[in-house]
Amino acid sequence: MNQTEQNTHAPVGVAPILQARNLVKRYGHVVAIDHAEFELYPGEILAVIGDNGAGKSSMIKALTGALRPDAGEILLEGRRVEFDSPLAARAAGIETVYQNLALSPALSIADNIFLGRERRSEGFLGKYFRKLDRDYMRKEARKHLNALGLLTIQNIDQPVETLSGGQRQGVAIARAVAFGSRVVIMDEPTAALGVKESRKVLDLILDVKRRGLPIVLISHNMPHVFEIADRIHIHRLGRRACVIRPQDYSMSDAVAIMTGAKEAPVH
Amino acid sequence: MASTSQQAHVSFDEERRTPLKRFQQFLHANPTTIPFIVLALSIALFSAIVGGRFFHPFNLSLVLQQVTIIAILGTAQTLIILTAGIDLSVGAIMVLSSVVMGRLAVLAGLPVPLAFMLGLLVGVACGLLNGFLVARLKLPPFIVTLGTWSIFGALNLWYSASQTIRQQEVAEAAPFLQFTGTAFNFLGARITLGSILMLIIAAFIWYLLNRTAFGRHVHATGDDPEAAKLAGINVTGTLIAVYTLAGFICSVAAWALIGRIGAISSISGATANLDSITAVVIGGTSLFGGRGSIIGTLVGALIVGVFRNGLALAGADSLWQEFAIGLLIIVAVAIDQWIRKVSA
Numbered sequence A: 001m002n003q004t005e006q007n008t009h010a011p012v013g014v015a016p017i018l019q020a021r022n023l024v025k026r027y028g029h030v031v032a033i034d035h036a037e038f039e040l041y042p043g044e045i046l047a048v049i050g051d052n053g054a055g056k057s058s059m060i061k062a063l064t065g066a067l068r069p070d071a072g073e074i075l076l077e078g079r080r081v082e083f084d085s086p087l088a089a090r091a092a093g094i095e096t097v098y099q100n101l102a103l104s105p106a107l108s109i110a111d112n113i114f115l116g117r118e119r120r121s122e123g124f125l126g127k128y129f130r131k132l133d134r135d136y137m138r139k140e141a142r143k144h145l146n147a148l149g150l151l152t153i154q155n156i157d158q159p160v161e162t163l164s165g166g167q168r169q170g171v172a173i174a175r176a177v178a179f180g181s182r183v184v185i186m187d188e189p190t191a192a193l194g195v196k197e198s199r200k201v202l203d204l205i206l207d208v209k210r211r212g213l214p215i216v217l218i219s220h221n222m223p224h225v226f227e228i229a230d231r232i233h234i235h236r237l238g239r240r241a242c243v244i245r246p247q248d249y250s251m252s253d254a255v256a257i258m259t260g261a262k263e264a265p266v267h
Numbered sequence B: 001m002a003s004t005s006q007q008a009h010v011s012f013d014e015e016r017r018t019p020l021k022r023f024q025q026f027l028h029a030n031p032t033t034i035p036f037i038v039l040a041l042s043i044a045l046f047s048a049i050v051g052g053r054f055f056h057p058f059n060l061s062l063v064l065q066q067v068t069i070i071a072i073l074g075t076a077q078t079l080i081i082l083t084a085g086i087d088l089s090v091g092a093i094m095v096l097s098s099v100v101m102g103r104l105a106v107l108a109g110l111p112v113p114l115a116f117m118l119g120l121l122v123g124v125a126c127g128l129l130n131g132f133l134v135a136r137l138k139l140p141p142f143i144v145t146l147g148t149w150s151i152f153g154a155l156n157l158w159y160s161a162s163q164t165i166r167q168q169e170v171a172e173a174a175p176f177l178q179f180t181g182t183a184f185n186f187l188g189a190r191i192t193l194g195s196i197l198m199l200i201i202a203a204f205i206w207y208l209l210n211r212t213a214f215g216r217h218v219h220a221t222g223d224d225p226e227a228a229k230l231a232g233i234n235v236t237g238t239l240i241a242v243y244t245l246a247g248f249i250c251s252v253a254a255w256a257l258i259g260r261i262g263a264i265s266s267i268s269g270a271t272a273n274l275d276s277i278t279a280v281v282i283g284g285t286s287l288f289g290g291r292g293s294i295i296g297t298l299v300g301a302l303i304v305g306v307f308r309n310g311l312a313l314a315g316a317d318s319l320w321q322e323f324a325i326g327l328l329i330i331v332a333v334a335i336d337q338w339i340r341k342v343s344a
Ligand SMILES: Nc1ncnc2c1ncn2[C@@H]1O[C@H](COP(=O)(O)OP(=O)(O)OP(=O)(O)O)[C@@H](O)[C@H]1O
Pocket: A027, A030, A031, A032, A050, A051, A052, A053, A054, A055, A056, A057, A058, A059, A099
């Protein structure tokens, strides 16, 4: 079965904003990504679902420069790109909330939000002594967290290690949403969140979509996925099994395809 | 309803915390309090043992001069330990740099500024080598610097031919190298320019760590390198920069060393390694990386100086100084370990 012949419910006449072809990544004998295809279209919410170990996070890491694929190509707005580090992907406007959050526990919330893109003071000290504009970064960090509305954080200088799991996730999400300019990718952003907080993250994702940014949402939570996704990419054994639309299938069908109990549809 | 029961639960937790547990939590949030407590205790201890002699301005000047070298190497060591590394070669780099400066200026007759610069360059090169081995080849810092300690030490013995350049010779040919030994009076105590140099270096590194992006990256690299990489930090570059900068600071310490002892000897500074690591760890910088402070290191260096000086004043054999420093570092690491457990 040739993957490219599948119906992926792509919008007609629109080119993908982010695309991967024939990605491969091996860890010794383990094939984490096995000739995977991926397309994300402008303005959509694409959910990626799959069993534990299916290779979802690996694919996301390959797309965002955190991992170098052994083979295959990645295209951003139709142009071939090779991100040699997460920094390169970020510079291209792709922001990611990684599954392990990628926060520095001992650094403050504000420091974490601006980690790797710190802002220097204006004027002499900033220019010649590389002094950071800490007030600005604090103020902005607070603004982003408030916009998220999911944190009751008193102190923006608090080390991240003193936050609860859900609050940490909030910081990572705030960071991605604040800086994403082309694509926002979230690997299980609601995994550590309660019902109320998850709701806020879903609303936030819809908000980001309204701003015109496409989002990739990896999740094991089927109700969430079926509620907000435009298309659902089902990942199985290191590759894309198929892409479905939530209105065409039930959650149990999706899970059955995911686990291999049901044949992936060929339209 | 739900929130009241939750609050009740929280206060219940609060009550069950023992004072020791609370102290542990306090230290976790304020790690720099430890060195201040230990410093106060050690001053109290030695003033009880040796009496007023300890507080004599002359003696305090002596402590300060001893502390100068430990503190300069300690700032270099702090940078490294913040990245969850360790540098066992700081003392060897310092001595090698001082020998290069001295032999080139005094025996080879090179212009003193050139000899001085070449000495600094040797420190930078040594640090760069450590950084390359740790960051690029991904070898464990402990083993790398254990090896380079030995290598730099051997180079030093070979290059110096185990000769000492006497104080008089240095004073005649290259007085600039002894410049850091220049002393002035301050409130009855004799302060050397070397101590001022130490303060300048410490202030510079403090600024770098706390007020620049590079400092954030150093902390993040030591805290969780994987997370730092995903957050877009150039971890390899940061590590190389840290080891190189540390090498440079060690070569500046060489200047302070020459000022302190006047002569240039390949066997000076033998205790510098352990002293600097002890100062950093007792100063509240975690061997696990990511947390620490320069101010803590300065206080830690004072503690080491007070111990060495106090024991000497008390008439104890110098072997007991080594014994005490050894004990001190183990206790410091144990405390660090204990504080780290707080979140678990
Ligand atoms: N650094 C690594 N070294 C070796 N094997 C790895 C590594 N990272 C991932 N793998 C393997 O690759 C496969 C895919 O892992 P990946 O984390 O991408 O799965 P996932 O779909 O994100 O799973 P989950 O839903 O549990 O997050 C697994 O078999 C995993 O063990």
